[in-house]
Amino acid sequence: MARRTGRRPGNPDTREAILAAARETFAERGFDAASIRGIATSAGVDPALVHHYFGTKEQLFKTAMDFPIDPAEVLPQVLAGAPEQVGERLVxxxxxxxxxxxxxxxxAxxxxAVSNDWSARLMREFVTTQMLRHVLPKFSADPAEAPLRASLVASQMAGLAMVRxxxxxxxxxxxxxxxxxxxxxxxxxxxxxxxxxxxPGQRE
Structure with missing residues (x-):
């Protein structure tokens, strides 16, 4: 019987190979430009196997980052309530x-993120796509201000995490x-x- 060739089958190493390919792809191309098919090709597996192990692209990204919480689940709860108390609830x-x-x-x-550019790109993609996208509509009645406000909050939280x-x-x-x-x-x-x-250009 002829030996099977092509994509590697599901084995104990397949999951880690997919995660390694996903981290590299997300860091290089960003979350939006990355695709399950491209990650599967890099890992040498069928796209269906990626879906089998991880479900959607977003779920794969969250698993690859190994973040301790799911922002999509917790941030809406934190942001709900009186706007004048959102700072206290966030902190x-x-x-x-x-x-x-x-x-x-x-x-970790x-x-x-601070010692490796590859990790920093992954962290930036995670903060942008998994956190800020969920909170931007809550940050300002003026959509043009929302990205700046959200990034300022992120800077405060990141600084607190680093120092404390x-x-x-x-x-x-x-x-x-x-x-x-x-x-x-x-x-x-x-x-x-x-x-x-x-x-600066509008100051008197």
Whole structure:
């Protein structure tokens, strides 16, 4: 009987081969331009096998990132409620996740993103497509302002994660959550609903 050739069958290494190909493709092409077919080709498997293991492209991306939470599920809950309290809810939720055992995965992702350009591109794609797209409609009545407001919130959260959980700079590293919420939430709230200031060209 002739030996079978072509795409490799499902075996214990196939799943990891698909994930490796997915990470490379998402980093190089971005989430929107990447395709299941292209990832399958890179991994040497049939596209149907990618769907079998991971379902949709979005589910594959989330698995490849190994992020501790699913933003599509939790962010709408955090953003629901009074707009004037969204900053507090965001910071409080952020601390609850990062102070939990799941925070270890976030720390690993942050360290990888700041030390490796490939990982940084993956993280940027994840933040843009899996987080900001879910929150942009909530950030401003003016759609033109929403991307800036969302990226400013992301900068505040990323800075907090870096200093408190990666660098572990004291006294912030061991400050009680309520202290951190009281200090950081007003900044986040201003980014969401406050005045951002006039662009340089419009200042008198």
């Amino acid at each position: 409080r939720f952020f601390l609850r996740i990062w102070d939990s055992p799941a925070g270890a995965a976030g720390v 992702l942050m360290r990888s 959980y990666v660098l572990k700079l004291e006294p912030l590293a061991s400050a009680p959550p309520e202290v951190v919420v009281a200090a950081v939430a007003p900044n986040v709230q201003r980014y969401v609903t406050g005045e951002l200031g006039a662009p």
